[in-house]
Amino acid sequence: MSCTVLSSQQIAEYEPLPDPLINFTTEFLCGILNCKQRPLRQTQMPELLLFVTRVAERSRISACTGVIALIYLYRLKARLPAKAQGEYGTSHRIFLASILVASKYLYGPEGLKNKAMAEASGVFSPTEVGRMEEEFLKLLDYRVWVNDQEIQSFLEQHKSELYLI
Secondary structure, three states: OOOOOOOHHHHHOOOOOOHHHHHHHHHHHHHHOEEOOOOOOOOOOOOHHHHHHHHHHHHOOOHHHHHHHHHHHHHHHHHOOOOOEEOOOHHHHHHHHHHHHHHHHHHHHHOOOHHHHHHHHOOOOHHHHHHHHHHHHHHOOOOOOOOHHHHHHHHHHOOOOOOOO
């Protein structure tokens, strides 16, 4: 898989993210940090798998964007303290920010916008999405560069989880 900037025609020929990529991303998000359980009163925030699936479909992200977002998530986990904890919804926020940053990295001005991500989430405002993006970038120490070799290595390392064998 080589990640290059897509033309408008290629974007129009959108294919949804494969289920193994969605499932692997969701499972990995659950292991990044220990989050509190969903409060009984919390009905606005969907379960994480549904959220990841819905955001991926609504924002029409490419598989390459999904893989780069996963690489960012691995970088984030490596930087967090082992006992890092979050509130319910933190994994949702991390996912949204990773997709947004990956899209902007790959597509520049043609990448996803905060407003579009807020709409895709169905939960967060554009201002909240902007704060998530800013915090995510700080946590990554603004290290967003990903080269083809790193992508290939990541895919090789996780080929069984992503059903690439």
